[in-house]
Amino acid sequence: MTIKNLPPCPVEVTLSLIGNRWKCLILRDLLSGTKRFGELKKSVEGITQKVLTSNLREMEANNLLVRRVYAEVPPRVEYTLTKTGMSLRPILEAMFVWGSEYKEKNQA
Amino acid sequence: MTIKNLPPCPVEVTLSLIGNRWKCLILRDLLSGTKRFGELKKSVEGITQKVLTSNLREMEANNLLVRRVYAEVPPRVEYTLTKTGMSLRPILEAMFVWGSEYKEKNQA
């Protein structure tokens, strides 16, 4: 998926950028602020480093987040949402709200 | 994914039910009202009947839609969102809004 040549339907545009489980969860965890690679690996339950890396790279390429490398030993790499990435918050919030209500109804 | 035993995080709950491209698109097309199988197959661009069927079955099992079969020849099968399915509208709307803005910025 190039950053150009987007689908005609806006919903599909969104799906092409965050239309997978992992990206949504990464997004969820970065909305509260900058995080290191290792922190994300812990908070995004069940993800492997390979998959985490590839998803982060794609999101970086799509301008949803920035990757900042610090020349230290041991190395430190931090990920921060861009303004564009931050603007996805309403979607995640809607998902949070709906999920909460669904849980309440179907599990309580 | 059983309807019980939901993930702790509400966002993950939502993802477990509509966390794939096809379900979101099916949802998008059913929000405007009841549709027949063949109509969905056309409007959900690129989906095969097998994948459409399996996704519809899962969404039915999760109580997001109802399947109504009419004893006619040729057969007619209609799909309608339940109240729960309808309640996902805000998520899809948020995706629509974000996708529109992203397109405008990155393609215009």
Place this chain on the structure above:
DNA sequence: CGGGATCCTAGACGATACTG
């Protein structure tokens, strides 16, 4: 028309080892 049954493939994902 709306599937079910079958077979097959690509790509997503996991596991492990290695490194600057």
Place this chain on the structure above:
DNA sequence: CAGTATCGTCTAGGATCCCG
């Protein structure tokens, strides 16, 4: 610590055929 590299697995999805 945060990766890259390699290999293996597995399943979502595609293609095709058939049927009530």
